[in-house]
Amino acid sequence: MSALFGNYGRRPVHLVKGQGTKVYDEAGKEYLDFTSGIAVLSLGHANPILVNAIKEQSEKLWHISNLFDSPEQEQLAATLVKDTHLAHGFFCNSGAEANEAAIKLARKHTGKHTIITFQQSFHGRTFGAMSATGQTKVQQGFGPLVEKFIHVPFNDVTALEAAVDDEVAAIMLEVIQGEGGVNVVSDEFGKAIAKICEEQGILLIVDEVQTGIARTGTRYAYEQIALKPNIVTLAKGLGGGFPIGAMLGTAEMYDTFSPGTHGTTFGGNPLAVAVAQTVLNHVFEKSFLREVMKKSDYFKEQLAKALPADKFSVKGRGLLLGLGCGEAVAPLITKAEEAGLLLVGAGEDVIRLLPPLTVTYEEIDAAIVILAGILIN
Template structure:
């Protein structure tokens, strides 16, 4: 009998170690990890540079209150915002915390209460972030939620324009909706958002918790659009597996977050910052990001060759890809796991592919081989 709450639908696999893209369970079976802790283990498991950073920092200082200056936080903030229009950072422990900070900041700065978000979005499971999330399955059962979020259809210009009034403080969006099904922002919709924000003064929050830190082939996914967010939120891949989140904002917002307005006990602690600095030093290199793009193109071409267009569609960017199937994908994922490939859903009909950014072409080939064998066994042979 478990002593844990049953809020996770756990799989019957006990992973005990990992190296790069390969993880091993307690029976000695190896798996290709195309989940990466849900876009978290950006440099793969037990990356030597991260191991060294943790070991080195652990011998110096683990925790110190944010009452004291932190040159290390300053260095990380500068690295995250170099060559962007953003100028200030707040460090926390997770994506949900980063989004909560963004919600507080835009309301305090604008003195307005309404934030527009989108159907199928996911912004976290804390109360404010859950209220912002556009998925009923996340929101159900918790009683009245915050009423200051207007949730409209994604990529629907008319519905967005109809939701705009003088009470709106901000628009909050994911450039690619990860949890919601790997839905991408349309070019025309992005332009409409840009125009609305420019003409009304409404702030723009880009939730880059899943898409940021190289996951889509650029430092941040918004860089692939015409958008210029006032705030971006990041977490997941930033720590490479160590808990850390951040909110990055423009200079115009800094005076609205003075002493005592927001805080965190553990946010930006020395261990987390040391690991995140190591990750950023690796991922933000031009050659590394180019390799992510090349691996993405290689993987997409392999999938397009494998998957019949009448049965599957592929979408996403970088190494955040979704395969939409006409059938439910749970059986598919179970079969792949049995054959040594770990996958995760993004809704009932979408499989998300989230390998470490360090995945090799050989590992992609191996994963594609497992995908192929699973398709043959799960779907009717007549469909191939």
């Protein structure tokens, strides 16, 4: 019996090294990694610029308490909020932690407790984040959840309007529900949310843990919708593989998180900040963002050519794409793995396509050849 708990359904592949989009198992077999550690490896495996950033910082300082001043955190926060309506940042270690911070901030700032989230959403597995999540399979077996979360159907304006009352502190939204099936918020729904928040004085929390940091072809996915969130949460791609999360907020939020209201031992440590700053210095460049969009368009065009439209659908934005298969995808993911392509699902019948943002066009072509081989042959 393993010395590990069995809470992961692990695949029988032991990966030992990687470079860019390619990884290798202990037998030397090569795979194209179109999981990116589930939207984490923004710049691919073992990118030299990140290796150097870690090496240089590791020779200076690994960890200090957040009791001390950190100009490096200041710089990272300034980079994240630059040219946005946001003003301040808080650093932690993961997306769930960022969402916990957002929930606390929204409740404390408004003095209200109800938060509206959406069915099929995913916000994490800590108690607050799990309670916010709109999937019962994530919540089963853990007893009473944190109260005052309302889950309404995604992209349903009527249901959302019916759920709003004077007790609502915030609406918590994923612009694209990654875990829930790569479901994209409609323009109509985005406008309805913006109107409700403005007219009712309700805060808007946008969970960009999976969609942020250039994954959808803009710095943040909310920039592609008519939304101005009060709070934004980040993780995954921010550290390019090194653990770091962040919560951003508008200037109005500043006084609510006064000393002692929230904290973390490891959040924003020098190693994590150095890596994240290096990631942003590259992926926030306009030319890099344009290239993500070009690769996305190419990927979708080639998928449409390779797969019959009456059986498969492509959705999503940037390099967060979902391939609707109309059948259970778990066996298909196993077949792809055997053929040298690593994939992850999104719900029961959608394959999520999450290559590193540095993926090449040739690697996209190679992945499509494998996909076509297992899906239509």
